[in-house]
Amino acid sequence: MVAIGGLALIKLGGSIATFKEKPLTFNSDGVKSISRVLKGVVDASGIPIILVHGGGSFGHYYSVMYDMHSKPAGYSREGISRVRCSMIDLNSRIVSVMLDEGLRPYTLHPSSFIMEAKKVIDSRVRELYEVSKHGLIPVTHGDVMHYQDDLYYILSGDEIMSILAEHLRDRVMVALFTLSLDGVYKDMQSRELIKELRYASDAKMDDVGMDVTGGMRRKVREGLRIASLGIDVWFVNGNHPERIADVLKGNDTIGTVIRGSRGEESRGEDRRV
């Protein structure tokens, strides 16, 4: 197996790690099959990986219940506690499965590298990369974050993917988002898969189910942002984990790719959502 060099950023979508329609239900088998595939890739190639997971029917369940969003505000104290607790719970379930499958996960909560007022600490992000180089898989996740004073906000794992890509841009070879769909569709009626997405307008996303952090629209926006750093971005179906292996081996697969476009600033501008 010949893996592409450099670091892989992988987003484990909430729709893969949990059953989104059933509150607080963990998809143990889904995480297990992805872990097995990652174990195969890591053993064969030693590729460093950082994993980011979403909230699914854990964090999103409570953020909807308590009307909490990505905009900093004085949300319900109980809601803040419940979202945070549920994300810690989901994280510990995910890393337990990974550990059982022979991977070596190492959780670094987003509050370890994102401080007050969304300030990202570069040296703390680099710590994730350092950890990833030495046989461990740093695992981080979307969360409810303290903004300042009594203000809190929901931080999406998709946004964390962009933050990591930006701060580790010289290291990242590929960013991969796992979804419960085959990739990004032109529209939800035809479900025609976009093999290569170049502009936000390639996909009509109005009909795609939204969650508090913006659903598919957010993913495409962060994907375009990451691609503008010169990093290839893939959206693949996490229910077919072999597609994750294909991407990590540098092969083509069923999914949507946004090719990295470093140096094409003007096109990057057009690519904004």
Ligand code: IP8
């Ligand atoms: O599922 C949001 O992360 P996402 C996490 O990546 C919470 O949007 C706390 C709702």
